Amino acid sequence: MKTKFFNVAGFPSVIGCIDGRHIPIQSPGGDNAELFRNRKGYFSINVQVVCDADLKLINIVSRWPGSTHDSTIFNASFVRAQLEAKELGSGYLLGDSAYPCRPYLMTPVANPATAAEHRYNSSHIKTRNIAERAIGVWKRRFPCLSLGLRTTINTTLSVIVATAILNNLAIIPDDHIDDVDDFGEAEDQAIEENPNALGNAVRNTIIDTYFN
Structure with a gap:
């Protein structure tokens, strides 16, 4: 899978692309209904998905109301605990x-200042676009995800997951899977003062090693 991702735009050691998508729903009613209203003004479930290079949805979190930020969903997710x-x-x-x-x-680097950082961002965007494609294929295959679900919340959450599973079954996998050497791991230590500091250090090492 790392090889398949690398072949897209030269980004090393990618195991998946993550993205969030709002699935429209009818107002659930009750005291907590407004929690489901997202920043664009409609009611939704904010769904987190991780996809592989074959456009399969390999991890899905379908339980958060539309007002929840993507980072909150990720920080509370099991896949984050597994990665940690x-x-x-x-x-x-x-x-x-x-x-x-x-x-x-x-x-991405928020304000790229060097040619290497621009190349990193370009490679990152092209590779991450696979998530957009995967979600697009999923929603086109099941138009209810775009038009909106009008079932109860519990049923809605189950429908979202079920369509993801059916979507994967409809994708014909590539039988040939190679691997590449793992990129060197960064120093394993916590930096409490700045939670992003260790991530930034790893990102800078990737930029210097692969995109300089």
């Missing part, structure tokens, strides 16, 4: 600027 514990091996998820930069989650 190194249970998924070495490598990185790619996410947009809505996510925190971590040693296992690479985000």
Whole structure:
């Protein structure tokens, strides 16, 4: 899978791309209804997905109301705990600027100042675009995800996950899977003063090593 991602735009050791998507719903009613109203003004479930290079949705979190920020969903997710514990091996998820930069989650450089940083951002964007494509394929295959779901909340959450599973079953996988050498891991230590500091250090090492 790392090879497939690398072949897109030369970004090393990517194990998945992460993104959030709002699935429209009808107002659930009750005292907590406004929690489901997102920043664009409509009611939704904010769904977090991780996709692989074959456009499969390999991880999905479907339980947060639309007003919840993407970073909050990620910080509370099981996949984040797995990455923190190194249970998924070495490598990185790619996410947009809505996510925190971590040693296992690479985000774009906010204000690129060097040619290497511009090349890093270009490669990051092209590779992360796979998540946009994966979600687009999923929503086109199941138009209810774009038009909106009018079922109860519990049923809605189940429908979202079920369509993700059916979407994966409809994708024909590539039988040939190679691997590449793992990129050297960054120093394993916590930097409490700045939670992004270790992630930024890893990102800078990638920029210097691969994009300089």
